[in-house]
Each structure stands twice: as structure tokens, then as C-alpha cells.
Amino acid sequence: MAGQAGETRPVRLGLACTGWIAEWAVHQPIRDGSPATVAFVASRDPARARAYAAERAIPASGAWPDLLDRPDVDAVYVATPNAGHLRLALEAVRAGKHVLCEKPLGHDPGAVAELCAEARRRRVLVREAYHYRAHPALAGVLAALRGGAVGEVRRVEVHYGWPLERADDVRLSAELDGGALMDVGCYGLDLVRRLTPALPEVTGVRARTGPTGVDLTAEVRLRSGPVRARVWASLRSPAFVCDARVTGTEGSLGLSSPFLPVLPGPEATRLFRARWGPGTRAPAPREGPFTSYRYQLDAFARDVAAGEYGAGEGIADQARLLGQVRERMRGAR
Ligand SMILES: NC(=O)c1ccc[n+]([C@@H]2O[C@H](COP(=O)([O-])OP(=O)(O)OC[C@H]3O[C@@H](n4cnc5c(N)ncnc54)[C@H](OP(=O)(O)O)[C@@H]3O)[C@@H](O)[C@H]2O)c1
Incomplete structure (x- = not known):
């Protein structure tokens, strides 16, 4: 369940995949002292999830729907290929989880605005991982x-x-x-x-x-x-x-x-x-x-604990811009 305002315990993360960037964005910052733990890792392949969990001493692993059911997961880190971001973020929000989603979250401004509205309704934080700004x-x-x-x-x-x-x-x-x-x-x-x-x-x-x-x-x-x-x-x-x-x-x-x-x-x-x-x-x-990833995870954990969920921080604007550029690209082909 999502953290409550004023809570200061480390944010308990579930990873939505076993890819490369999680090492930089999650594991290294935690080793360096970010107030976060990894409680669960999900993969399309249960054996891969198990091996990943064993290598990193993550207590539990499984499939994506299992992650959403976990009461010991406060927040989900989404780092699948781009096309998966929006759907997984929305499912996580609907399950009451905070979301740190790799960039870009999406290019459909309507769908991203709906995600932000859902996050406000559920009182959870959604953040797009443009880590450079956190430094x-x-x-x-x-x-x-x-x-x-x-x-x-x-x-x-x-x-x-x-x-x-x-x-x-x-x-x-x-x-x-x-x-x-x-x-x-x-x-x-x-x-x-x-x-x-x-x-x-x-x-x-x-x-x-x-x-x-x-x-x-x-x-x-x-x-x-x-x-x-x-x-x-x-x-x-x-x-x-x-x-x-x-x-x-x-x-x-x-x-x-x-x-x-x-x-x-x-x-x-x-x-x-x-x-x-x-x-x-x-x-x-x-x-x-x-690293900027460490500042990013620190800020995410702090804002989750403090109940600082914001109003989407321009996430829908970024999707609008990406959507416009993609539309023009298609037109130019
Ligand atoms: N912030 C940054 O500095 C930074 C840097 C690099 C990448 N990124 C972003 O992070 C995201 C992931 O990049 P990455 O380099 O970590 O990619 P990656 O190493 O290829 O990992 C992607 C993971 O997504 C899962 N996945 C789910 N559906 C998949 C599919 N259809 N095909 C392949 N993998 C799938 C896989 O995990 P399972 O097999 O376990 O399901 C895979 O390990 C991208 O959105 C990228 O833009 C951000």
C-alpha cells in the first residue's frame, strides 16, 4: 500500500523488469545509502526473476501481477522498453503503488493525463525518471x-x-x-x-x-x-x-x-x-x-514519505510534445 504523509521509513520498491538501467538507477544508489529497499523483482520469465533476485539478495520474485498484489511493495520502478511504460505505470497506480518510471513515460498526452489524474485520485506519486535534473x-x-x-x-x-x-x-x-x-x-x-x-x-x-x-x-x-x-x-x-x-x-x-x-x-x-x-x-x-540517479532516488523516497505527490510535474506536457514530434515524423515519411 502507498506510504502515508509524514512516513519516514525507506520506500520498498518492486522492480518491473531485470534490465540494465536498474543497476544505475536503483541498486547502486541503495548501496550508497538511498532510503530504499528492493522487496520484489518481476520478469516475463520467472526463472530470470529468481536468478536476478538471488544475485542481489532480493527477498521475493515473480511475475508482474504478483508484484501488484504485494503488500510489502510501496512503489514500482518501471524500466521496460518504452512501449511498456504507460500501461505498467497505470496498473501500478491502480494497485495503489507509487511509480518511478523510466523516461519517456509516454507520447499520448490524453493517456498520460489520465494516469496523472488516477494518481491524484489514489494519492500516489508518479515521477518520470529524467534523472539529470535531480543532480x-x-x-x-x-x-x-x-x-x-x-x-x-x-x-x-x-x-x-x-x-x-x-x-x-x-x-x-x-x-x-x-x-x-x-x-x-x-x-x-x-x-x-x-x-x-x-x-x-x-x-x-x-x-x-x-x-x-x-x-x-x-x-x-x-x-x-x-x-x-x-x-x-x-x-x-x-x-x-x-x-x-x-x-x-x-x-x-x-x-x-x-x-x-x-x-x-x-x-x-x-x-x-x-x-x-x-x-x-x-x-x-x-x-x-x-550520481544523478542517487539524487533521483533520494528525492523520490523523500517525496513518497512526505506525501509530496505534486500534480504530475509537466509529465503530460512532455508527452504532448513527444506526441507532436512523432506525428510530424510520420507525416514526413
Ligand atoms: N535514465 C537513464 O539514464 C536510462 C538509461 C538507459 C535506459 N533508460 C530507459 O530504461 C528503459 C530500459 O532500458 P534498458 O537499457 O535497461 O533496457 P534492457 O536492458 O533491454 O532491459 C529492458 C527490460 O525490460 C523487460 N522487458 C519487458 N518487455 C520486453 C520486451 N518486449 N523486450 C525486451 N525486454 C522487455 C526485460 O526484462 P524481463 O526479461 O525480465 O521481463 C528487459 O530486461 C528504457 O525505457 C530506456 O529509455 C534510461
Whole structure:
């Protein structure tokens, strides 16, 4: 059952799958001290769930419906391929569980709004796992930009791409909602939304579609009031690239690895860097000793315990934007 306001015990998680990202987003943060435990792991294959549980000392395992019935699970971490997110999140909410769902939660704004409404009715928290924003370094930069550090924001430019080599990767499956936009472009759209006065309008989309029917590279142009933005995403980038540039009326900011403020200490400095241009009111740099995933899980556990469920934190807006871009991509094919 969902936690009650004021409760401070660690959040008891059920994992909705046995994939790769759970190691970063759940297990490592818990080893580092996040107030959470893993009470159950579900898999499509019971034997895989058992083996996964045994390796990580998780007390119980089984199938997805078993997870929903567990009274010792407060919250579900959903990290299946993209196409499963919305359905599992909705089933979890209906079972009275809080949800931490991997990005992107969905691209159907009506269905996502219904999920948020259901979460409000059931008094549970639904959070989309854009972990980068949970890191104090990034949160500080975003707050400074919103506070006028470069004057009024006029232009945002984002690149996020990497060379996906595995031919059987779920990111190449159209059925599972793969593609560059859904894998990495969604981060750029999320960042742009944080820096624009209102939900941006999509003014142009170009995509290169691969043989499996997903966009291997996508370029999205957006406008919101006086702000123009461009988001470039790729699964066929010759090398890893992750950067952003924000230009305002009084200055500019270059961000290296804005979506990966991951590793602590000197490693974080190597990965994430904010270069404030002349004319900016650069804030004092803020570093955190932990990964962004650790901050994300800490915040989720804290908000569950405190009964801070919010109103969906723009989750439906993000789905609306993704839905619009996907629609334009289909039209352009
Ligand atoms: N936040 C981040 O930094 C980050 C990084 C990477 C990925 N992600 C997101 O996390 C999600 C999972 O990514 P991942 O890299 O962890 O993927 P993955 O290693 O391929 O794991 C996905 C898991 O989903 C389950 N699953 C359910 N239906 C499936 C299907 N039809 N085909 C394949 N697997 C299925 C599988 O578990 P069972 O076989 O046990 O059912 C599988 O282990 C994606 O939405 C991705 O966008 C986020």
C-alpha cells in the first residue's frame, strides 16, 4: 500500500523488469545509502526473476501481477522498453503503488493525463525518471537560467547522440517505441521545456528512418514566445555527443554532458561542465558527491514519505510534445 504523509521509513520498491538501467538507477544508489529497499523483482520469465533476485539478495520474485498484489511493495520502478511504460505505470497506480518510471513515460498526452489524474485520485506519486535534473549541479544551472543568468533566454540548442551498435537492441524496435527521439531526443525536449515560457510549438521535424522503421537521427525545431530551439538526437552518431548551448539577451552558456551529471567528484567535473560566456551572471558551481540517479532516488523516497505527490510535474506536457514530434515524423515519411 502507498506510504502515508509524514512516513519516514525507506520506500520498498518492486522492480518491473531485470534490465540494465536498474543497476544505475536503483541498486547502486541503495548501496550508497538511498532510503530504499528492493522487496520484489518481476520478469516475463520467472526463472530470470529468481536468478536476478538471488544475485542481489532480493527477498521475493515473480511475475508482474504478483508484484501488484504485494503488500510489502510501496512503489514500482518501471524500466521496460518504452512501449511498456504507460500501461505498467497505470496498473501500478491502480494497485495503489507509487511509480518511478523510466523516461519517456509516454507520447499520448490524453493517456498520460489520465494516469496523472488516477494518481491524484489514489494519492500516489508518479515521477518520470529524467534523472539529470535531480543532480544539484544541473538543478543549480537551471535555476540560474530561470533567474536571468544569461538575461532572457532566446535560443536553446541541444545535441545528444551515440553509436548504437547492437542490431537486436530494443531501441531499434518500432513496436517497442524505440528510435533516437524516444531514447535521447526526449532529454533535449525536456530541457527546452524547462527554459521556455510556455509549452513550445513544434515548427519543424526532420528524421532519418532506418530499416526497422525507427528514427535513427532526428532534428526538431521548436518555438515558444521569443525562444527558438533545436534538438538533435541520434543512434547513429559516429561518436558519443551530449551538449547544449543556451543563448540569452545578455550572455550565453555552454553545457558539456548536461544529461550525464553522473559521476561524483573529479569524474563529474570531467563529464559535466558549464561554461558561462561573457555578460552572464554565473552562479557558484554546485557539485554533489553522488550520481544523478542517487539524487533521483533520494528525492523520490523523500517525496513518497512526505506525501509530496505534486500534480504530475509537466509529465503530460512532455508527452504532448513527444506526441507532436512523432506525428510530424510520420507525416514526413
Ligand atoms: N535514465 C537513464 O539514464 C536510462 C538509461 C538507459 C535506459 N533508460 C530507459 O530504461 C528503459 C530500459 O532500458 P534498458 O537499457 O535497461 O533496457 P534492457 O536492458 O533491454 O532491459 C529492458 C527490460 O525490460 C523487460 N522487458 C519487458 N518487455 C520486453 C520486451 N518486449 N523486450 C525486451 N525486454 C522487455 C526485460 O526484462 P524481463 O526479461 O525480465 O521481463 C528487459 O530486461 C528504457 O525505457 C530506456 O529509455 C534510461
